[in-house]
Amino acid sequence: MLGISLLGTFKLGVRSLLQHKLRAALTMLGVLFGVSSVVAMLAIGEGASFEAQEQIRQLGSTNIILRSVKPSDDRRSSNQSQRVTNYGLTDDDLDRILETLPSVKRVVPIRDLRQEVRVQHRMINPRILATLPSYLEVTGRILSSGRFLCEQDHMEATNVCVLSGEAAQVLFPFDDPLAGIVKIGSEYFRVVGTLVPRTTTIAPTGTSDLVGEVFLPLRTARRWFGQITTKIRPGSRESELVELHEILAQVGTLDSVEPTAEATREVLKRFHPKSDYEVIVPLELLIRARETQRIFNIVLGAIAGISLLVGGIGIMNVMLATVTERTKEIGVRRALGAKKRHIIGQFLVETVVLSASGGILGVLLGILIPTLVEEWTDLKTIVAPTFPMLALGISVLVGVVFGLYPAWKAAELNPVEALRHE
Amino acid sequence: MKLNSDTDAVIEFQDLRREFRMGSEVVRALDGVTFTIRRGEYWAVMGTSGSGKSTLLNVLGCLDRPTSGLYRLAGHDVSDLDDDELSELRSRALGFIFQSFHLIPQLTVLENIEVPLLYRGDDFPGGHDRAIALAERVGLGHRLKHRPSELSGGQQQRVAIARALMNDPAVLLADEATGNLDSATAKEILALFDSLNSEGKTIVLVTHDREVGRRAEKILHLKDGRVVEIENVRAAAAG
Structure with missing residues (x-):
């Protein structure tokens, strides 16, 4: 990857983040909440849709119920x-x-x-x-x-x-x-x-x-x-x-x-x-249930999306500050032979480590939330194995998307000026 | 095209100019500089501030490009190279030593020495052992796991020298390498340079200190971006 050992870059990224533990933790929170709400949303949505379908299946989707009223x-x-x-x-x-x-x-x-x-x-x-x-x-x-x-x-x-x-x-x-x-x-x-x-x-x-x-x-x-x-x-x-x-x-x-x-x-x-009668069509109920479910999913999806966006912006903000702070280090690395892509790789890996750590914790919280929801309410939830993968993928994507600009900025620094930076 | 038949030349400057635009004014930081440094030589670059010393060092170090003129470093015409190729050349041909050491604070001594390995663009199987050997060479074999903040200035500069030697560069470039050190420590560092030079390493030392400059074989005196004199120290001492 980028001509450098990925493991080395990864370790370096972790080390740099550990220099500012509180800052890294706070930055992670944004992604954490975003990812956990994605997982929780999917789990609750999946549970509800399973439940609705189960209910309809039990009533019989080809049945029409006539009831005296x-x-x-x-x-x-x-x-x-x-x-x-x-x-x-x-x-x-x-x-x-x-x-x-x-x-x-x-x-x-x-x-x-x-x-x-x-x-x-x-x-x-x-x-x-x-x-x-x-x-x-x-x-x-x-x-x-x-x-x-x-x-x-x-x-x-x-x-x-x-x-x-x-x-x-x-x-x-x-x-x-x-x-x-x-x-x-x-x-x-x-x-x-x-x-x-x-x-x-x-x-x-x-x-x-x-x-x-x-x-x-x-x-x-x-x-x-x-x-x-x-x-x-x-x-x-x-x-x-x-x-x-x-x-x-x-x-x-x-x-x-x-x-x-x-x-x-x-x-x-x-x-x-x-x-003095009513006609109940389970199929209509199913369609209505799905519509409600869809709206519910859109609302939760929007919340998760906004949360991820805010988290991503937070990460970008911190990374921009980090780049400024480490201008001298960037200059030194350039003098020692680092190419622009090495610098981009370094900062991108750091951002992804940050967002993916948030993502992993977010997945854990995201699995915990549906469990608690199931414990405390009648809602059924299903955490499909694809959800954590999806959420992790999203968090890595957030890291790449919001890390690209700070990394690019770092790489474009003039080595002479970066070395002179105090 | 071979411009110079001198095969021993490591650094060749021919009528090299570097101009900066300051608003409407053009500042000539380097104004037609010509000199040749051969393999194994020990040079000092001296001049007052504003003489073009820093610019010369930046161009020498492939961090900055000349406006016109020729610069050949280890056989490569630097003006033809793009950013990646310049980086590659810095990685292979140059070893930087800075006034304030510039070690990377989050890395240990050994890791700092190994940083140039990251940017070589190829595998260096003996790299790790070489880094340890270099740490021992500069007298820090017992401090491999320490952080730069746990070292004295002189020790930090030794780490920086080991780092500069990591990829076995053609030239060591030292920018006021003793400027932040007390005189006793400075002497130790200069002695280290002497011994490296005696092992055949080409060294270019930028300094404003006459005493430091006199350790070199030749002193390039700069003033207003021009070479005033190339003083042959050892010849003078011998004569």
Whole structure:
């Protein structure tokens, strides 16, 4: 490199920097913060995007979720004496969607129930989903033991249920839940399978306090618990008649998700003038999540960029001062035979040592920050092995870019004047 | 083209001029200087300040270029060379010794002596051993790991001399080499020059001190940028 031993130049650079430890440390800080924010930004960004995609994947990117929503104008104007509110998706909607929309491959109806689930003295309030066997395949959820609901369960309305991992954990902390008996409301059900808990979900509002999930065959649920759900609150008693709380519609291809969602809205609009439902498209959520992510990345990227710029300017400033300070040394080296490129090499290596040291410390801090973020918040972070490399590359680049001018200035000094400099 | 048949010549100045522009005025620092220094000679350059001594030294040292005239150093016509070639020539043909030593403070004695190795442009396998040998030659074999700030002035100048000898240059250029030293130390340094000269090293010493100048074989007296006299000291002493 430049006709001089790189190692020698490097050692010399380190030695010169050690002459002014505090100055070198302060100068490094700029690059350190810049680089650490680059690494942290990338790690948080990567984590968020992984999480978003994971979430969408779990919801099923080719799924459209239709969900019953209590219409807001219905709260008071409904027949108060009857005290039963009737709204939401119906079995007819299910047939209509399947018949009118050829792009929809499958539909899965879901009814939510509010019942306590007990095993001896252990009791939980889970989200109880009454659904069909196809639920498992459409949502892509994974069995951890036993089997899911089957066609026969539904047809014969048998008393079987499947527990989610969380529910199984609470209800059967010591025993195998399979073939165990749980009491839902006043009926007894045999556990036939358990599911792997899912990490993320878009839960219907008002269900966040529920622990775990319990799955029943739809027909069984209707047989024992009817169509009316009753919520009892202090001082009031609210009964609702909702045929289906949710319909999952699975679409053949990703491209047809958007148009199908649009068509679904059209089809339902005619039969639901009160707009007592909502259409959730995970794919749209994914796109929105990515957009948010992109803006987030741009903001953080700008912060990191400015920080690196400031750090680079700091380095340049210090190196210019160093060149002035060491004018005599430059003159002596020139007299001893140093070519301009030797001088450039010397100061450039010194600058790069400075910025790369800042870069290395920055990478360490940049790895520490996401770890702490993960520790203290729900954000997921991923430090890919390329990030430290990238950040180090950037810090070296900063050193070269901002070191070039001071080094060039040093090399262009007139040897005679440099020697005379006091 | 061979301008001079004198094959022993190390330094040849022919009608050399160096002019500086000071505003509208042209200052002639060197105004037609001609002389020849042969291999193994010991010269002193003397003159009052403003006589052109420093300019002569800068041109001699290939740090500055003449405005006109010929300067041949170890067979190279210096006026034809670009900056890199001048650097190369300084590295190979010249050894500088300065009035205030100019050691590099962050380097040890040994590292300072080795600095010229960095700029040779080739490998010098025996370089490290040579540096140690030179340190011993100037009497600092026991101080290799010391920093310049831990040495006395005389010791620092010895390190500088060892450094100047590192690439075995054709000429040692000393600029007031004893100017910052007390007289006893100065004598030691001058004795070192004498012994180097007796080993065949060509030395050019710039000084304003008559006593120092008299150690040389020949004294070049400069005044107003012209050579006033080339005094042959040893011939005079012998005569």
